Amino acid sequence: MNRALIVIDMQNDFCPGGALAVAGGDEIVQPINALMGQFDAVVLTQDWHPADHASFADNHPGAVPFSVIDMPYGPQVLWPAHCVIDSTGADFHAGLDLSRADMVIRKGFRPQVDSYSAFFENDHETPTGLAGYLRERGLNDLSFVGLAHDFCVAWSAIDAARQGFTATVIEGATRAIDLDGSRDRARTDMRAAGVNLE
Ligand code: VGL
Ligand code: ZN
Numbered sequence: 001m002n003r004a005l006i007v008i009d010m011q012n013d014f015c016p017g018g019a020l021a022v023a024g025g026d027e028i029v030q031p032i033n034a035l036m037g038q039f040d041a042v043v044l045t046q047d048w049h050p051a052d053h054a055s056f057a058d059n060h061p062g063a064v065p066f067s068v069i070d071m072p073y074g075p076q077v078l079w080p081a082h083c084v085i086d087s088t089g090a091d092f093h094a095g096l097d098l099s100r101a102d103m104v105i106r107k108g109f110r111p112q113v114d115s116y117s118a119f120f121e122n123d124h125e126t127p128t129g130l131a132g133y134l135r136e137r138g139l140n141d142l143s144f145v146g147l148a149h150d151f152c153v154a155w156s157a158i159d160a161a162r163q164g165f166t167a168t169v170i171e172g173a174t175r176a177i178d179l180d181g182s183r184d185r186a187r188t189d190m191r192a193a194g195v196n197l198e
Pocket of ligand 2: 047048049055081083195
């Protein structure tokens with residue numbers, strides 16, 4: 001009764017045709033649906049940004065998407081505008097089975113700080129509340145799937161391991177953005193943090 005499937009950001013903007021499309025992002029929808037039945041709980045995360053979000057290149061005059069700037073909390077990749085609150089791009093992929101989701105947690109809604117991890121904003125100190133929810137339900141064995149492997153999935157799994165959860169990434173049910181080697185780096189960082197890759 002302690003195993004949760006954490007489904008990261010399975011939203012239109014991260015799937016082919018979306019504003020920040022991850023190659024093959026839609027291929028993992030059915031595999032994720034099939035996994036849901038094997039878990040005691042299913043949690044979905046939803047990237048949820050205001051239009052003036054500081055992670056959008058458009059909000060930095062002269063900046064190009066995928067460049068990196070320094071924010072007060074550290075380096076930040078500037079993304080194309082994506083997952084804007086109430087937009088179609090922010091909706092879950094139409095094929096994703098929402099009926100099994102016990103909990104939907106939104107992240108990235110503070111204009112001045114990005115939030116890759118399901119647990120903390122990118123300042124690494126502002127919690128989303130997810131750890132408390134999982135602990136209160138006794139869910140201590142977490143498996144991560146979804147998008148993107150090398151950003152939100154990796155950061156979530158690393159934070160989970162650091163907080164004492166058992167953390168596994170089911171890599172076949174993820175896809176990576178792979179920006180300048182970020183996929184390999186994410187794998188190295190996850191292993192170093194004690195995340196199981198399967
Ligand atoms: C993500 C970049 C920006 C993700 C979210 O879900 O991996 N990546 N926002
Ligand atoms: Zn985002």
